Amino acid sequence: MIKTDVLVIGAGPVGLFAVHQLGLIGLKAEVVDNLDKIGGQCIELYPDKPIYDIPALPECTGESLTNNLLEQIKPFKTNFHLNERVEQIIKENNNWKITTNKKKIFLAPNIIIAGGVGSFEPRKFSLEGAEKFENKSIFYSIKDKNNFKNKKISIFGGGDSALDWAIELSKLAEVTLVHRRNEFRGVESSGNKVKELEKEGKLKIKTPFQINSIEGKENITSITIKDESGKIEKISTDYVLGFFGLIMKLGPIVEWGLNLEKKTIPVNTENFQTNKEGIFAIGDICSYPGKLKLILSGFHEGALAARACFKLARPNEKYRFEFTTTSKSVQDRLGITKK
Numbered sequence: 001m002i003k004t005d006v007l008v009i010g011a012g013p014v015g016l017f018a019v020h021q022l023g024l025i026g027l028k029a030e031v032v033d034n035l036d037k038i039g040g041q042c043i044e045l046y047p048d049k050p051i052y053d054i055p056a057l058p059e060c061t062g063e064s065l066t067n068n069l070l071e072q073i074k075p076f077k078t079n080f081h082l083n084e085r086v087e088q089i090i091k092e093n094n095n096w097k098i099t100t101n102k103k104k105i106f107l108a109p110n111i112i113i114a115g116g117v118g119s120f121e122p123r124k125f126s127l128e129g130a131e132k133f134e135n136k137s138i139f140y141s142i143k144d145k146n147n148f149k150n151k152k153i154s155i156f157g158g159g160d161s162a163l164d165w166a167i168e169l170s171k172l173a174e175v176t177l178v179h180r181r182n183e184f185r186g187v188e189s190s191g192n193k194v195k196e197l198e199k200e201g202k203l204k205i206k207t208p209f210q211i212n213s214i215e216g217k218e219n220i221t222s223i224t225i226k227d228e229s230g231k232i233e234k235i236s237t238d239y240v241l242g243f244f245g246l247i248m249k250l251g252p253i254v255e256w257g258l259n260l261e262k263k264t265i266p267v268n269t270e271n272f273q274t275n276k277e278g279i280f281a282i283g284d285i286c287s288y289p290g291k292l293k294l295i296l297s298g299f300h301e302g303a304l305a306a307r308a309c310f311k312l313a314r315p316n317e318k319y320r321f322e323f324t325t326t327s328k329s330v331q332d333r334l335g336i337t338k339k
């Protein structure tokens, strides 16, 4: 069990800045995110696109904003629990007991939900029976490409992830790339590269085909694919990888007894608390009159929620407002040594 002052759900830009605001006032946070990387929508949906409305940063990208936010919270040595979705929240005396899908348990007097539009989840095969092979023979993300060394792999999808992984894995495995259309959606250069590799005999391409059936008991041994005319082909395969993009699901958040309004959580704008004491919501997931779904609004919301967390995390201390410019204790927390 991990005890902390605040559990932050969501490692998007707003969750990251909340960690900074908590750190400045001496509160420790742990961060959980369902994605395998830090940065929320900025990293998952538009890492290379320019953003022009972050205060005092005339231009940055989703990726550089995330990197800067991470740099800013470095002094607080925050633990990130990635690839984990918060499933359950239960009140236990003065704390919240938070359980993830990997059965990790946190105990904290405060929770800040910075869950954006919900957790990002991979779009999966809709084929009956596919579920039982998940994480054994069927994968929707890759943690270690070496697990696929010298294996037969069928990769489904036509976007950047499918193309990139087909190119990468063709160096160490026997790859068949299957896509339901003849044209790929990913960048042209990757589309050209897979066609080149096919010509060189380094991978196979099957288009326009879709998955039709899976064969195997514990693990997959082969699959069949079908084209629009009904033609069926069998492929002997050890692993099936699906890259069909992500869907956003509010997911377990709807089961935590919080008031909800059109898939958002209404908050009190004085402190961004929800209808439950010690549970705050900030960023895209919160709603209040006049709410703007912008990163800069989320930063302000995190600053106020952090101060409110102080009361429950340090019930016997009085919170003192301080400027970073002049406060010695804040500068100590940031590890700044005065010349």
Ligand SMILES: Cc1cc2nc3c(=O)[nH]c(=O)nc-3n(C[C@H](O)[C@H](O)[C@H](O)COP(=O)(O)OP(=O)(O)OC[C@H]3O[C@@H](n4cnc5c(N)ncnc54)[C@H](O)[C@@H]3O)c2cc1C
Pocket: 009, 010, 011, 012, 013, 014, 015, 032, 033, 034, 035, 039, 040, 041, 042, 045, 046, 050, 051, 052, 053, 084, 085, 086, 087, 114, 115, 116, 117, 118, 119, 120, 250, 251, 252, 253, 282, 283, 284, 285, 293, 294, 295, 296, 298
């Ligand atoms: C194409 C595009 C361009 C944009 N351009 C701009 C712009 O120019 N300026 C601007 O200000 N805004 C812009 N935005 C909006 C901006 O990206 C969002 O306002 C911002 O990302 C919200 O941040 P957040 O931290 O609240 O949520 P998110 O970035 O959505 O992050 C939430 C995180 O919470 C995680 N999560 C959710 N539920 C759980 C759970 N139960 N357990 C674990 N993890 C969970 C998710 O996996 C996700 O990583 C743009 C958005 C898009 C899509």
